[in-house]
Amino acid sequence: MGKSLNVGIIGCGAIIAQYLANFRRLDSINLVAVADLDPARAQAVADSYDGVRALSVDELLEADDVELVLNLTIPAAHAEIALKAIAAGKSVYGEKPLAATTAEARQVLEAADAAGVTVGCAPDTVLGTGIQTARKAIDDGLIGAPVSATATMATPGHERWHPNPDFYYQPGGGPLLDMGPYYVSALVTLLGPVVSVVGAASHTRNERTIGSGPRQGQKVPVAIDSHVTGVLVHASGALSTLFMSFDAVQTKSPNIEIHGEKGSLVVPDPNHFDGDVQLFELGAGDWKTLPVSAGYVDAGRGFGIADLSATPVGQEPRAGGKLAFHALEVMESVLESAKTGQAVAIQSTVKRPDMVELAELSTSVRA
Incomplete structure (x- = not known):
């Protein structure tokens, strides 16, 4: 340090x-x-x-x-x-x-x-003010004991804009493994580790058409499921529902929504570092936007390394390998469950990363 x-x-x-x-x-x-x-x-x-x-x-x-x-x-x-x-x-x-x-x-x-x-x-997006303000709201008891969460990522497919989208539709690709790290890492940061999952998956077509670039109009074979749903059972008892799709056209659902006994939270896009956190308290008449109260201000890719550099020797970084491993096992297990039709127990666990106190790390500009 x-x-x-x-x-x-x-x-x-x-x-x-x-x-x-x-x-x-x-x-x-x-x-x-x-x-x-x-x-x-x-x-x-x-x-x-x-x-x-x-x-x-x-x-x-x-x-x-x-x-x-x-x-x-x-x-x-x-x-x-x-x-x-x-x-x-x-x-x-x-x-x-x-x-x-x-x-x-x-x-x-x-x-x-x-x-x-x-x-x-990565992702170190979980260290920004968006996810961390939501985390502080949960820790402060604004929604009471968390009961459930939904995580939604819907797009008609990256081939519409990516000039070489082949890898998205081959083993190792797909909506869950591509975008899931942002959502699963955020859910674990907010609600703690996962102990078991159930998954289901499908795909709508066997090829995709490239929509831009020098290969525009070429066909790409689809070798993976392009729509994945799953239920994550957290050690706390909270249940998270995943909806990850390259088949859906659009959605009005929040990227992440957390529900508790006393209120509900709308959490901003976990692919970004900031964004508004909204709270609807039991008995209230409308949503209210919470003030930014935690996380690295004006953060971006690389802030996870800065956070790692300030982590005392022997402690796990917030954006650490154990969290990344746990998220990867959760995603692999959702896909395994989708194939077998059986619930899958998660073998790994991870400590819920400590909250990031509100802070600014950007201090100078170099050439």
Whole structure:
């Protein structure tokens, strides 16, 4: 704590721009190196950010001044890169998911424990003022004991805007594994760990048509279920219902709604860091918007790393590997239940992450 964390990034695709913008204003993050399978992409990033050098992947992993590796590779490579970084004695923070499967994710966590390094993982949207203000409202008893929640993500499909949507419709893709990390991580942050799930799934068609870009009009085969529903049983007794769809046209349902004995909360989009939290109290005449009361103000991607850097040694970060593992197991289990028609018990558990006190971390802007 009080010392900036030296970070190296592996993977210089589109998502890196959001991290770079936030690293420039976070004093606790010192970006020192970047690497990519395409050296030109890494060099372009290094040229745009003062004090950053472009390296090969192996050179970055061997660099003495890199303390944490930010893993922005494709999901299929998340575990491989994380394990290499851990073997080099470095902590790791990855984009979601933690790994392609829980089996791979377990290897990552076990290797990190053995090496004495830290694992963090997106989404860190749960640390923003939206989810955290809702969390404080629950902790303050504004809705009484939580009873249930709904989480809704509805879109007619990413092929309408994404120029290369193939991976969304292959194993490892689909609406739950794509967007579910945001929703499940938020639900666990708000309501605590999950002990069992029941799932059902379907798909409407066997191919999708690309709607934009150079491949516009091409057909993409669908090898996954594109509509997934599930019920999560939390250890607290609360029940959460998931609705994740690439088949629905639109919805007016809140992204997340929490119901308790004394009131209900509308929680903002967990894919964003902020947004209004609304409360309807028992006996009230209308919804009211709660003042922002918790979370990192003006947060963005990368704030999870800043939070990790301030986490005392030996404590699990709020956007930590154990939360990411638990969310991945929940999602895998919903899909397993959908195939078998049976409820699935969740083997892992995780401590409900501590609430983030209202704070601003953006303190300066660097070139």
